[in-house]
Amino acid sequence: MLNDIKILMKSLSDIDVRIMLCKSAFEWELLAKKYNALRDEIETFCASGMPEDVKEALEKTRASLVEKKGELPPLDLSDFFK
Amino acid sequence: MGLIKNIRDAVKKEVKDYIFQMVEVEKDNEKKSEQQVPENVKNIEVKVEQPAPKVEEKPVVKEEMPEPEKKEEVAEVREKPRKKEIYPIANNLEFVRFTYKKNQEFITVPKELSELIKMLPLEEYACFMKLYCFAADQKKNYGYWGGTLKRKIGLDALSTAEFEELGNNLAAYGLLLLEQLTENQKTFVLYVPFDEDTMNKLSTAKPAPRQPEKPAPKKAVNPAPKAAKAKPEPKEEAETQHEEDIPGKPVEGMENDEMYKSYKTFVSLEIDKAKMRVGRANFDKIYMEAVKYIDKKYGFKVLSDSDKFKEYLTNYYISAFDIPTFENWKKSKG
Numbered sequence: 001m002l003n004d005i006k007i008l009m010k011s012l013s014d015i016d017v018r019i020m021l022c023k024s025a026f027e028w029e030l031l032a033k034k035y036n037a038l039r040d041e042i043e044t045f046c047a048s049g050m051p052e053d054v055k056e057a058l059e060k061t062r063a064s065l066v067e068k069k070g071e072l073p074p075l076d077l078s079d080f081f082k
Numbered sequence: 083m084g085l086i087k088n089i090r091d092a093v094k095k096e097v098k099d100y101i102f103q104m105v106e107v108e109k110d111n112e113k114k115s116e117q118q119v120p121e122n123v124k125n126i127e128v129k130v131e132q133p134a135p136k137v138e139e140k141p142v143v144k145e146e147m148p149e150p151e152k153k154e155e156v157a158e159v160r161e162k163p164r165k166k167e168i169y170p171i172a173n174n175l176e177f178v179r180f181t182y183k184k185n186q187e188f189i190t191v192p193k194e195l196s197e198l199i200k201m202l203p204l205e206e207y208a209c210f211m212k213l214y215c216f217a218a219d220q221k222k223n224y225g226y227w228g229g230t231l232k233r234k235i236g237l238d239a240l241s242t243a244e245f246e247e248l249g250n251n252l253a254a255y256g257l258l259l260l261e262q263l264t265e266n267q268k269t270f271v272l273y274v275p276f277d278e279d280t281m282n283k284l285s286t287a288k289p290a291p292r293q294p295e296k297p298a299p300k301k302a303v304n305p306a307p308k309a310a311k312a313k314p315e316p317k318e319e320a321e322t323q324h325e326e327d328i329p330g331k332p333v334e335g336m337e338n339d340e341m342y343k344s345y346k347t348f349v350s351l352e353i354d355k356a357k358m359r360v361g362r363a364n365f366d367k368i369y370m371e372a373v374k375y376i377d378k379k380y381g382f383k384v385l386s387d388s389d390k391f392k393e394y395l396t397n398y399y400i401s402a403f404d405i406p407t408f409e410n411w412k413k414s415k416g
Contacts, residue, residue: 029386029388032382032385032386033386035382035386036382036383036386062377062382065382065385065386066373066374066377066382066385069373069385070369070370070371070373070374071370073366074365074366074369075369075391075392075395077350077353077392077395077396078350080392080393080396
């Protein structure tokens, strides 16, 4: 079990690194999808109760994703209005 | 006569010296440690004895001495901290978001409102009146609370913290409704009795429940305004309208409506105009705020869903740039 959670946490830190390198909205969306999938996986894995440090790591990655999205150029809404 | 004059001058001079000495000694006493205090007292006693012998000094000393005491009193008054606990001067007021039907030629204060605000302290009263005039000027009683508003209502001299405090005090008095949208964004709704003849009702804002620790004072006036009482509306409807007013709330349905399509084009143009108006850097900041707001309010799933995010972002812009809502735009089109 310890090994499994370590693997999941490794995937999470991979996402953290990629967030720093992310430069486009397309890349960001891929990372967000990965994050959502990983979060679901971790939640399923820790169904009995998520350890505090895992919860914090998830929140930290989420905050980084939000921050990065805000830093990227504003989304072009022209398609949305067509 | 000359002799008396000389004596009087000499006495005055001595008394002045004495007072200066006293003040200096007092200052020294404050600075020195407790161990040195007895020595200073001795000095004072010695110095007091020196100018004492002449009988004529006494009345003069009595006249001059009160000055430092007065100064102390003034200092005490100034140092008094502001009363922290504020009781609402009115309860259960209905905060209606409205727009004025037409420009106001005269800014009039309804009597029931003037009865309420006359109980406000000077600063809060001034701030309320400035907001009231501003509301009449911009034809609506709600908007964003912050530095821009502070500047627009002519309170530049106040620091942000002071302005925040004024807003919080007005909210505590029950005459202003502040809502925290994001970490950096607040909206306000100013209490103005609703008048059907001159105003269009948009929604009813729901004040946050008051803390039970602060009971209403005995003197508190408890009148919901007559106009508001006379036209009670179902709560559910009001809440729904309020929900619609929240920035970021998507407009659902009507996608196939031709009117709605025209409205979307209008919004697109308005956003482009706003982008030009505020500049690229500010627009980026607004976008960043929007992202944070949408994440906080609707969750990360919405943020990561491209279509939903576009929809919520559009509505955020509509609110941030004061673009008319679909309903208002439709009305203006007739």
